Amino acid sequence: MDRAKPLPSLLVQRYHGWKATAFAENRAWYKRLADEGQRPKTMVISCCDSRVHVTGIFGADQGEFFIHRNIANLIPPYLPDGQQHGTSAALEYAVTALKVAHVVIMGHSGCGGVQGCLDMCSGRAPELEEKSSFVGRWMDLLRPGYDRIKDLDGYDAQRNALEREAVLVSLENLMTFPFVEERVASGDLSVHGLWHDIGNGTVEQYLPSSKVFEPI
Template identity: 75%
Template sequence: MEHVRPLPTYLAQRYHGWKATTFAENRAWYKRLADEGQRPRAMVISCCDSRVNVTSIFGADQGEFFIHRNIANLVPPYEPDGNQHGTSAAVEFAVTSLKVAHLIILGHSSCGGVAGCYDMCSGHAPDLEEKSSFVGRWMDLLRPGFERLPAEADETTRRRALEHEAVNVSLENLMTFPFVRSAVENGSLSLHGLWTDIGEGQLYSLGISGEGFAAV
């Protein structure tokens, strides 16, 4: 294609280093993954943010997690309207085909998508209000969370609370998917809400019945 260019040199060098070390030392494991297919125990929906490295946080091996990333780790509600839904398709595949036992929503501190939603809902980001903004229309999913923010809190607290709401809203929307609800109710799938503080390296877990986030 006319606009495609070769891989940057530094990435090619890193690949060759991985191929000569990690891959070479675990060749039998990679062949097994290729021949037998994937059987991940958990799906993780996290943000696209480059600072959120799911496999590093959990020390995961290749083939352990089925990972889907999008802006602000959001899950839309169940809407089989014929449009393209990448996140919904990933959830469907993980739950109905891969039969994952755990589905984790992982939010994080200093989320740019959440910050954009906060500014948009506060009337300070007119560009995101435009119908042509893909980010703005995606962040509309988080408007219900913005409406639940404590009015009396300061802005820093409200922004942090909206990052937590991104996890809550996604978990609520997951339960609108019939196959997710069925799997949860029959005990074959459990849902988990997590939020990580990037600067502190701390992981927080959402308690049962909306008890808030507590350190893991």
């Protein structure tokens, strides 16, 4: 493959800085991680958005979180059709191999994927309707959420509600996986839905008893 390029110098410098400080100061911990393997208790499914930093929010060290990121923190329904399903594969590995105790779905404010879904479903983004759009076909997963919020008054209200619907749709789809449902039923696994406001740092959690998101 002759198209790969050397890393930008800024990233090289940052790597050497990390190796000389954070790694050097915690060499024994990294050696233990390498020798003993990973034993995370929590899987986090969050958005690819560069502003969402779940390990920073929860103060997690290496080895604590098994993290999967995708556009708009979506989980597809259980569909063993022989196709490639990166999110489903990550979920299967976390639940059946790593035996995580918690699966956390974390949405966030200002989500570009959610906005794309809103625009697509309301006819403002015809390019996402094209069969060739990977983003559009991925955001089809959120159409049930759009149907629940489409009658709200105002674009901003719809977008804010749809960001939370992305969490709810993912929770619903999560429970279609037999290995998830089995471990939830046995009490060995709990699932959680969160929404993070990037601008003010708040995190809300979904409470099934009241069917609302409330600050934690």
